[in-house]
Amino acid sequence: MPARSVTFTAPREVRVTESEVPTPDDGEVLVETAYSAISPGTELLIYRGEAPRELEADETIGALDGSLDYPLRYGYAAVGTVAAVGDAVDEAWLDRRVFAFHPHESHFCAPPTELHPVPDDCSTAAAALLPNVETAVNFVMDGRPMVGERVVVFGQGLVGLLTTAVLSSFPLAELVTVDSVAERRALSRAFGADESVAPEEIDDRFDPSGPSLDGDARGHTSDGADLTFELSGNPAALDAAVGVTGYDGRVVVGSWYGTKPVTLDLGGRFHRSRIRLQNSQVSTLDPSLRGRWDSDRRLDVSWDRLADFDAEGLLTHRVPVDEAERAYELLDSKSEASVGILFTYGGP
Structure with missing residues (x-):
């Protein structure tokens, strides 16, 4: 069977191309992919043509070179088995299950330094969610929740649910999530939310008031969320x-809106609220943490968190890679039943 790769060729156009299975160089191994996970946020923007085409794909992932312009191979969550090793690579790598930040592709070559062995207690399919867990860990590290805080999470898609799961391990006063899909709200409660509500219900649940004008310190505490x-x-x-x-x-902003404009009402209560808006994105760590943290340490934490979750419960669809277009149509339709979508390659 030839090697197969997924390529975005234009808005809402996806092709699966074939090529010869590559041969690893002396310092490389050949990985035969079993699963790769779709990134529901970024890849939906690319599929719809809503990602900035001049933006670099990801400067931190060597396999994602170039920009987000078409044609584009994307993806960063591939799990498979080492099928061959180069002459300069220890044969102990043969048959090992490995994770790689690599595009959707049935076979690829990479140096062992770019591979992450999958722990024995982690299923091959669940390992494909490692980048999503790492993203959730990064969001929480940036938010820095404190004991007894009231926390709200908007969005209970794949990353939102994983973020809820990470937050649920903290001794919070309250963890409330918001999503328009009833099935995701039910999953949210299963993943640790104290309460999960529809968007139209959240204003009644949290009714923040501004600080008192006379400077009464008690006026600086309201019924609003401490961290959102x-x-x-x-x-x-x-x-x-x-x-x-x-x-x-x-407010930690983990969403990427792509080319979609954002309109904020900052003329009312916000003017005196001292609310802080912070961007969070997994490609980098907060500069204040870099003295003791690096991406390897954060990834180790993510493996540990992944072992704590019912990750398999988030994998709602497994689509053969040859039917890639159907997977993106499913993602684009925002099917209420879809959360985590995997490509399958016929491997173990």
Whole structure:
């Protein structure tokens, strides 16, 4: 069987191309992919043509060179088995299950330094969610929740649910999530949310008030959230996230809106609220953490968190890579049943 790769060729156009199975160089191994996970945020923007085409694909992942312009091979969550090794590579790598930040492709060559062995207690399919867990860990590290805080998470897609799971391990006063899909709200409660509500219900649940004008310190505490995460990918949700956050609260923006504009109402309560908006993105760590943290340490934490979750419960669809277009159509339709979508390659 030839090697197969997924390529975005134009908005809402996806092709699966074939080529010869590559031969590893002396310092490389050949990986035969079993699963690769679709990134539901970024890849939906690419599929719809809503990603900035001049932007670099990802400067931190060597396999993603070039920009987000078409034609484009993308993806960064491939799991498979080492099928061959180069002459300069230890044969102990043969048959090992490995994870790689690599595009959707049935066979690829890489040096062992770019591979991450899959722990024995992690299923091959679940390992494909490692980047999503790492993203969730990064969001929480940037948000820095404190004991007894009220936390709200907008968006309970794949990354939102994983973020909820990470947050649920903290001794919070309350963890409330927001999503328009009832099935995802049910999953959210299963992954640790105290309560999960529809978007139209959140304003009644959190009614923040501004600080008192006479300087009474008690006026600086309201019924609003202390910490809010916006992870829905919907630009309108950011305004709602700001709206439920209390005085001196923090809003972590993990969504990538691509080319979609964002409109915020900053002329009312926000003017005196001292609310802080912070961007969070997994490609980098907060500069204040870099003295003791690096990406390897964060990835180790992500493997540990992945072992704690029912990751298999988030994998709602497995689509043969030859039917890649169907997978993106499913993602684009925002099917209520879809959360995690894997490409399968006929491997173990």
